[in-house]
Amino acid sequence: GENVEQHPSTLSVQEGDSAVIKCTYSDSASNYFPWYKQELGKRPQLIIDIRSNVGEKKDQRIAVTLNKTAKHFSLHITETQPEDSAVYFCAASDGSGAGSYQLTFGKGTKLSVIP
Amino acid sequence: NAGVMQNPRHLVRRRGQEARLRCSPMKGHSHVYWYRQLPEEGLKFMVYLQKENIIDESGMPKERFSAEFPKEGPSILRIQQVVRGDSAAYFCASSKTPPYEQYFGPGTRLTVT
Numbered sequence: 718g719e720n721v722e723q724h725p726s727t728l729s730v731q732e733g734d735s736a737v738i739k740c741t742y743s744d745s746a747s748n749y750f751p752w753y754k755q756e757l758g759k760r761p762q763l764i765i766d767i768r769s770n771v772g773e774k775k776d777q778r779i780a781v782t783l784n785k786t787a788k789h790f791s792l793h794i795t796e797t798q799p800e801d802s803a804v805y806f807c808a809a810s811d812g813s814g815a816g817s818y819q820l821t822f823g824k825g826t827k828l829s830v831i832p
Numbered sequence: 833n834a835g836v837m838q839n840p841r842h843l844v845r846r847r848g849q850e851a852r853l854r855c856s857p858m859k860g861h862s863h864v865y866w867y868r869q870l871p872e873e874g875l876k877f878m879v880y881l882q883k884e885n886i887i888d889e890s891g892m893p894k895e896r897f898s899a900e901f902p903k904e905g906p907s908i909l910r911i912q913q914v915v916r917g918d919s920a921a922y923f924c925a926s927s928k929t930p931p932y933e934q935y936f937g938p939g940t941r942l943t944v945t
Binding site (some may be wrong): 723761763806822 | 877888930935937938
């Protein structure tokens with residue numbers, strides 16, 4: 718089955734700096750890669766996703782890059798703000814229909830943005 | 833614009849009791865996934881259901897756990913004879929026909945005493 722590794726587990730940045738979180742996956746059939754933000758005690762919130770036919774996707778201060786050859790994808794947050802502080806999870810899914818489209822999650826990165 | 837609904841939000845059960853967790857998907861979504869989250873960990877897939885069908889239950893423990901998504905009403909995750917190790921947050925997510933995005937509910941936090 719799929720295995721997703723996520724690094725780092727914790728990340729502290731100064732407000733205004735950039736933050737980068739990296740994930741690797743094992744199953745070459747995976748072709749859908751979402752990122753979720755989870756604040757303490759809240760639901761995971763989908764913030765951005767990318768499919769394997771695209772190498773990069775951007776939404777305001779958030780961008781995701783995908784390298785299918787190396788089987789890794791990254792989340793980039795620019796101009797960080799205190800409200801970006803949360804736990805971020807990457808995930809991978811096989812969207813081909815061979816599986817059930819279940820998401821396999823990384824273990825999360827706790828991002829702290831210091832004012 | 834109701835999102836995914838789950839109830840109860842918090843559930844306390846004594847060892848040996850049954851826990852029933854309910855999930856109502858977003859309007860227009862007919863696919864439901866259940867995930868479990870242990871403290872300080874990521875989410876683990878349990879089961880995937882469509883209306884009246886279990887599509888994939890490969891992540892669900894073979895004993896004591898069951899799930900359903902009837903034609904009418906919410907999806908239900910049922911845990912019989914709960915043990916302390918069942919204490920966790922249980923999230924459901926819904927989507928349109930895959931491979932569309934999955935949106936999560938607020939979760940049910942189960943505590944077994």
